[in-house]
Amino acid sequence: MTSQIQLDDNRLLELQRFELLVSAIHDYAIYMLDAQGYVVSWNTGAARFKGYAAHEIIGEHFSRFYSPEDQALGIPGRALKTAEAEGTFQAEGWRVRKDGSRFWANVVIDPIYTADRRLLGFAKITRDIGEQRAAEEVLRKREQEFRLLVQGVTDYALYMLDPSGVITSWNAGAQRIKGYAEAEVLGTHFSRFYTPEDQASGLPKRALATALAEGRFEHEGWRVRKDGSRFVAHVVIDPIHDADGKFVGYAKITRDVTERRAAAEALKRSEQALLQSQKMETIGKLTGGVAHDFNNLLQVIAGNLQLLSRDVAGNERAERRVQNAIAGVRRGAKLAGHLLAFGRRQTLEPKVIHLGHFITTMDDVLQRALGEAVQVQTDVAEGLWNTCIDLAQLENALLNLAINARDAMAGEGKLTVEIGNALLDDSYARAHAEVDAGEYVMLAVSDTGSGMSPEVIAHAFDPFYTTKPEGKGTGLGLSMVYGFVKQSGGHVKIYSEPGDGTTVKLYLPRSTESVHLLAPADTRPAVGGTETILVAEDDEQVRATVVETLQELGYQVLVASGAEEALAVVNSGIKIDLLFTDVVMPGPLRSPDLARMARERLPALAVLFTSGYTRNAIVHGGRLDPGVELLSKPYSREDLARRIRHSLARKV
Structure with missing residues (x-):
């Protein structure tokens, strides 16, 4: 009996300790319900969460903690039935405090049974998880x-x-x-x-x-x-x-980023094209000014050498020296011409031609320039379009390319000249900012030589850049070709790899006009005449030389040192057959205006311009104005004589 009492006391003590533990928990509402759902116990956590003191809630039905909506739906009753049927009930939902405020609760309800499995009631644990849910x-x-x-x-x-x-x-x-x-x-x-x-x-x-x-x-x-x-x-x-x-x-x-990269590449190409354009413009201005003075100087030298050649006629030694000096003048003139070509400052006289016909006339010239050890092959496509180009400059360009190819082949190999139609589309033009999409006539010059590295190709068109030994080239050949083609509205492209030969392709704009019939070259002996020529030239030495040359040819010569002085001579009423005037002279009156005003005064007057560099006076878009006659400096006595007779014949 004593041991039984002791056991009951232990169990009672354990129960009291458990109640103290439950009561002390603040973070959970832990309380008991009877079998019908009425509250029979209440811990501190329940009081804190729900706001009710124990004496206010014990004996009340637990459904009062549910919202009116949940009560109307019978959720409290279903919760107890679920717990009894399934052994537990768990849910989350809104619950209502004493003050009417709501909180989000996590609820667990477990049924409690006696030893004989009689339902005694329910244990209910509620936790405020509003902050967690938030x-x-x-x-x-x-x-x-x-x-x-x-x-x-x-x-x-x-x-x-x-x-x-x-x-x-x-x-x-x-x-x-x-x-x-x-x-x-x-x-x-x-x-x-x-x-x-x-x-x-x-x-x-x-x-x-x-x-x-x-x-x-x-x-x-x-x-x-x-x-x-x-x-x-x-x-x-x-x-x-x-x-x-x-x-x-x-x-x-x-x-x-395809479009972005394409735009960046296009911008880079545009910047490079702008830099190239600015470089060309700078070089063009420089070469133009140099060419004017240099060609005037060459004209003085050439004119006096030609006059001297008549004085030393019969003296073989002196004649040879004069001819050597004249040959030097020609080389100087060619050098100046190359600089003007690179700077796109040449005076072009383009004609509509069939490039295939032109190439056939060049076969012998190319073979002589290249030597017998170089095989020359030409391929002309059928249905070739026409192009509008300056023939003399095109011939110079082709010869420059051929000579470069010969040197790359060390004088032995095969040169192929190919001509065909080409369409440069929009995608090609986008990849080459300086190119206009359209139809072109393509002239390709290929060799079997040593080829070029990418670094050499990048500088191939720069003036004075050369890979040849010193004294073997000026470095102006390819730059001349580049400038001439660009000034003609075309495009140049180099394809090459070291040890695999080189192909240079010239794309010349297509022309839909008919081929221009070229007049045969004038090979007649140079002759003079007795007409009156007014010479307008600001350079004293050039003026003196040309006056003496014209007088030797039999002409009556009037002299003016500038445009205004020449106009005064015209207005004097004296008979004048031809005005021979420099294009670029100082003073307010421009040479083209002088020519126009002189013709208004003398409608039958012939006009022949001369210049070492025309700027934009009588040349626009790189082309000589229609109807204008120009004799470029330096010129020979024979060139002067023929052009004077040609100009006088045109006015008749």
Whole structure:
């Protein structure tokens, strides 16, 4: 009996301790309900959560903690029935405090049975998880907003990879850029977007390894869309770690930068074209000024040498020296002409021609220039279009290319001249900022020589740049070709590799006009006349030389040192048959205006211009104005005599 009493005391003590423990809990509402749902116990946590003291709630039905809506739906009763039937009931929902405020509660209800399985009541545990739910709601909202944000982005492909590179998410931008729907790519490896070459080189694997090791991988390169087309992608891959620092995969951002790169390349080409244009303009101005003075100087030398040649006639030694000096003058004139060609300051007299017919007349000239050890082959396509070009300058350009080819072949090999029609389309023009898309006649000169490196090609058209030994070339041949073709509205392109020969292609604009019938070259002996010629020349030495030359030819010569003085002579009423005037002279009256006013006074007057550099006085767009006669300095006595007779004959 004593032991039984002791056992009951122990159990009572244990029960008291448990009640004290439950009562002391503040974070949970722990209380008992009887079998009908009435409150029979109440702990401190319940009082704190719900606002009721124990004496206010014990004996009251627990349904009062539910909202009116839940009460109307019978949720409290169903909760007890579920707990009894299933052994437990768990739920989350709104509950009501004494003051009427609501809180979000996590509820657990367990049935309590006696030893003989009679339902004694229910144990109810309630926790206020409002803050937790609010935090979860904020997180859920943020996640939803982030998902909406990611899905709403269409300019970027934003997607996730697992640690092995398998795709686990896919946004609308990824679908737009790469062409795959989400269902087509989820669960597949991201390397599918790489080119076969990059896959073979292991780039996808290296990208992930770099991102993991360095915390980021950034790269631009070609990627492949679903339809097989390629685009230039800017790619960023970042490793992702969870809250515990565990590596869980990668975030991958891809942007299509094809247009941006194309725009950047176009801008770079435009900048290069602008720099080239500015360089050409600067060189053109420099060469123009130099050419004017230099050609005047050469004219003085040439004129006096030609006059001297008559004085030393019969003295073989003196004649030879004079001819050597005259040959030097020709070389100087050619050098000045090359500089003007590169600076696009030549005076061109283009004619519509069939390039195939022109090339056939050049066969013998080319063979003589190249030597017998070089085989020359010409290929002319059928249905060749016409082009409008200055024949003399084209001949010079072709000879320069041929001589360069001969030197590259060390005097032995094969030179091929090919002519055909060519269409340079918009894509080609976009890749070459200085080219206009359109139809061209293509003249290609190919050799079997040593070829050029990319570095040499980059400078091939620069004036005075040469790879030949000192004294073997001026470095102006290709620059002359370049300037002449560009001034003619065309395009030049070099194709070459070291040891594999060189091809230079000239693209000359197509002309739809009929071929211009060329007059045969005047080979008649130079003769003079007795007409009266007014010479307007500001350079005293040039003026003296030309006056003496014209007088030797039998002409009556009147002299003026400038345009205004020449106009005064015209207005004097004296008979004048031809005005021979320099284009560029100081003073307010321009030579073209002098010619116009002189013709108004003397309608039958012939006009012949001369100049070492015309600027834009009688040349526009690189072409001599229609109807204008020009004799470029330096000129020979024979050239002067023939052009004087030609100009006088035209006025009749």
